[in-house]
Amino acid sequence: MAVNLPPAAGKTRNAWLIFKLIYMALEINIDGRTAQVTELKRDGNLLTIQVDDEIYEIDALKVGEGIYSMIYKGKSYNIEMIDNGSPRHYTVNSFYNSYQVEVIDAQTRYRQSRSKGDSSDTGNTIVSPMPGKVVRIPVKVGEAVEAGQTLIIVSAMKMESEFKARTAGTVKSIHAAEGDTIDANKVLVVVEPAAE
Amino acid sequence: MAVNLPPAAGKTRNAWLIFKLIYMALEINIDGRTAQVTELKRDGNLLTIQVDDEIYEIDALKVGEGIYSMIYKGKSYNIEMIDNGSPRHYTVNSFYNSYQVEVIDAQTRYRQSRSKGDSSDTGNTIVSPMPGKVVRIPVKVGEAVEAGQTLIIVSAMKMESEFKARTAGTVKSIHAAEGDTIDANKVLVVVEPAAE
């Protein structure tokens, strides 16, 4: 990864502003692949940008809120960015394809190195995927739960969603109350997994 | 005018920020009528506002850039604001009717009291009504011109507009060159009227 990167642009992501005067670079995860994206040159909307090993000379223009028009080698691409309620997560639509994108920052890397992966991936932390209203929380802090047991029920747009524990464990914390209106990407319930 | 206004809100327009904590007020000219508009109370989008002698309790909501939805006595009004390229001038559309609106500030009042009216009204100052490109300026500074003589030709959107002197006089200043791209509301040519 990041083979042809200019010196100093590679690894020290938490200090990017320091070398930004030379190169702006971000580490971005797209559907599981982690790519190094480095801006090499910008002349109005004409951009020279490196994505991993590939260098692109691309005409990239923001034409509206979250709408990008890109011309690369004569081809016209339209890209739509959809916020995911979290400042570093996006859904990126390129007509047919929809990509899940996460910009990796120093904190994330630190957290990931400590916990070996995002805690929500293990199913022990219930994060609201959408804004909604908490209908019911059938568990209490300290309560032992089975895998598959319902932890919280959220309602949005005429549909109720039940969120269940992925593994057995103990309810460590609850961050919402019944009747609460909640935003997307809010941590709702955290379960401490039982020792395996 | 301004009969029921609260104390101090009436006349000293150039110091409105001082009493803003109590009442916000603006003097606004609409199609020739000058009205005193004073905000008396605001509770979210529920507004109590005085227009000259009339007090309105109105549900006023900005729903988009320059788009207002107003509900007054059950009736729903949609108002569109169109910038005129100048910070105090607007065109206000209320479906069928289109109003020319000018917010009057201290400077304007001062200028008006000195010159008895806006100088552009006398036809001695040519102001571009729209963005465009200067095609030709057939006069020079210091040149004597007749009433009706063409001072500048501007092209925009496949149409050329000739701007002419309203009265005879001398070209005092020219603020554009042939081939220039100009913005709206830019002073282009000023003519010093001949003594009558």
Place this chain on the structure above:
Amino acid sequence: MIKKVLVANRGEIAVRIMRSCREMGIPTVAVFSDADRSSMHVRYADEAYHIGPAPSIESYLNIDKIIEAAKKSRADAIHPGYGFLSENASFSERCKKEGIEFIGPNPDAIRQMGDKITARKTMIAAGVPVVPGTVDKITDYAEALKTIREIGLPVMIKASAGGGGKGMRLVKREEDIESSLRGARSEAKTAFGDDSVYVEKYIESPHHIEFQILADKHGNAIHLFERECSVQRRHQKVIEETPSPLLTPAVRAEMGAHAVAAAKACNYHGAGTIEFIADDNQNYYFLEMNTRLQVEHPITERVVGVDLVKEMINIANGFELPFRQEDLKQSGHAIECRIYAEDPDNNFMPSPGTIRHISEPLGLGVRHDGYVYEGYTIPIYYDPMISKLIVWAKNRDEAIRRMGRALHEYKITGVKTSIPFLARIMEAEAFKSGKYNTHFIEENKEFLFAPHDCDGICEDIALIAAFLEHSSKLEKIKSTDNGSKPAASRWKDPQRVAYI
């Protein structure tokens, strides 16, 4: 004559009704909940009244509040739209009592068709085919065999006390009847303590086909042909089209006649829909009647050339239908796609939020019925449908291509939508060939959710866009910082570091 219409609804259907009223010169009154002050229907109406808090039960379902708004605004008629109070017989009754014209059927017709058993009996009496089966308990093998032979295989044996798939057996071959019956009864006994079962015809390849009807107050009733609504997810329609690719002209005419008979059987007036389930061989059975305007009514309007809302108002006014059955014909082909704020890649989870940018599909043959606009926040309290995209073309093939084109143009940012998913359906062979049933999405999952091949470039382009979006966000934070405090201090602010 109706002089002012209150629309007891919200969203796209409220706006759609107001459109026809405006064309008729009839002023409209909107009602809105706390969550809907900025909703398009409030801006669209001539008058607007607040009727309560966001939850529907306290606003759009609150009969007293709506009647109060009607009286305040002196509206002499109420159009209920679909959903909410549209099939509420008490509401229709209350309007009558208050001297307000309910633009829809009589309370009796709503009640009669609202109760499934009464509706089924009414249809049987009117000679309309219903799904064959028996609701009587079967305990005896000989009796079961007799009933099943009458219905014809395949059948479904279901536990009377049943639910959740327990005590249920699908029987396809005669030799399996006995063992299936035994299995179902024993399972039912264990699960519910009751071994009685009943038998229903199993429709193997079900098509959801419905007929639009119009009936006036003078006993005249006609149908406006069918709508094919078999593309569904979670039992909710996603795409509808007309004409149905399944029906032959003869069956269409026969079903239409049954639909008219159904409407007449309940002394119906107004617009209504007779829903049928049909199999691949065009055997069809009455499912239910919707005694209101349907979400998918625009495809009928486009192909038949009739404004259904105007007709509803004219009927409420006591006018006779302006056309006879033989005046109507289907011209060309229409398709509707429902655009939901939802995430198809995440089990169609609703995705409310604020619309940042819309590029609307426009041009030849495109009708768009929506209500959202840039800067509008879709509330969490109501349906996630944000608009309906309807196309028309000379024939089905062109209509599919046109819908594909329109979906390509339609770009929304801010919330996730079903647009890319719908675009994929327009390319699915099963849809293009017209050979599909209600299992379509399930059966075509692999194709519908497969990533699109793009030579790997699309992914990099997406990365570049994400880079630009995020870096401009960082720039903005930085410049705001620079404005408000010395540049050095920002490194100490943990909130801000979190964004970098």
Place this chain on the structure above:
Amino acid sequence: MIKKVLVANRGEIAVRIMRSCREMGIPTVAVFSDADRSSMHVRYADEAYHIGPAPSIESYLNIDKIIEAAKKSRADAIHPGYGFLSENASFSERCKKEGIEFIGPNPDAIRQMGDKITARKTMIAAGVPVVPGTVDKITDYAEALKTIREIGLPVMIKASAGGGGKGMRLVKREEDIESSLRGARSEAKTAFGDDSVYVEKYIESPHHIEFQILADKHGNAIHLFERECSVQRRHQKVIEETPSPLLTPAVRAEMGAHAVAAAKACNYHGAGTIEFIADDNQNYYFLEMNTRLQVEHPITERVVGVDLVKEMINIANGFELPFRQEDLKQSGHAIECRIYAEDPDNNFMPSPGTIRHISEPLGLGVRHDGYVYEGYTIPIYYDPMISKLIVWAKNRDEAIRRMGRALHEYKITGVKTSIPFLARIMEAEAFKSGKYNTHFIEENKEFLFAPHDCDGICEDIALIAAFLEHSSKLEKIKSTDNGSKPAASRWKDPQRVAYI
């Protein structure tokens, strides 16, 4: 078979052409000037090439640049749209030379119809009526009298060397012929030094009616009925409708036959328009032929049910027309309004600028062909038309009401538009009755520009909106100030005081 189409145009017509290409599965190539990188046609196309600076002469009219883009992108056909190079015979010829299919007529047909005198002669030979008159100079009274009697009164006497209304006399009564002739000649002598004049029929109440034609490369030609285009300002069409409220079926059929004869007379292939001028009594005369797609083509598409761009591409491909004259009929009524970025209250002065907000008209019977979007800046270099609003309904009355409704929904902020003016036309008696000619706007000025009565409340509401907009602007300035410097300092900044 055409495999890739370069659209040598911009704005709404470029997008409209690309829509049909997309439906046909044909990839498209956009070309753009410096001013158009953010234009919708660049976003819409599959490929996009920059062709030069903003002025048309250096980009959209630059034949070499466009041919270069076609070769680079391997486009095998070019659609010229309308305007720009669409009626440029050299461009059509150059395409042919380069082996690129020009989607339009042969250079010869363009030349033949482009020259007014040749066109007139061709039409006379084909038996198509032209405006009666003589281009021969008249110097003798007896000769003049004879000619005028042949033409019939009223006539216009015009100076041969004329222009600017000088040396021109309208003659309505026979007894005025002599004095008018004398006056015209003497005025012409003074103004141009040449006293020769000619005579032309004066059409008193002129209607602009045009016929759409389609002709293939195999000698088949048909017409797709008329478009009434008499609502004009500054000789530019503002509103078009079909059918024309003036024509009877018999005259329509006769004019249509003449239109087909006109197309055949110049060996035409592709889409074209025969423009006629007609008087109140349906006497009609050939004016000119437009050898390209017309701005107002969508109303024909809607009423006849044909996609004209697709037909143009099929004709270019060498296909025969898929229908005969007798297959076509007009169904219902369609109206188009051209939406200009202009100020109707200020002599229709163009009003370019940045679009801040759009609420698009949607719903039943509405077609919208546009290209602007929120945040888009309309360039000063090109046509001020930003979109076309087309409605269809069963009949003319409903179509007018529907257009009124659509215009009511259409809200644009940022630039001034003709929307409120067009809405007013939909309420004008002369328009509603269908009794109007090209003098319509001039003759109805008082009604069209009169303020709408609103009980004085609208003005106050407008004041309140202005108050809110301006005070929030002041708040914003203030809060930016607060962020960047101590509050006290602001009073010293003259720039900022100017805003208060």
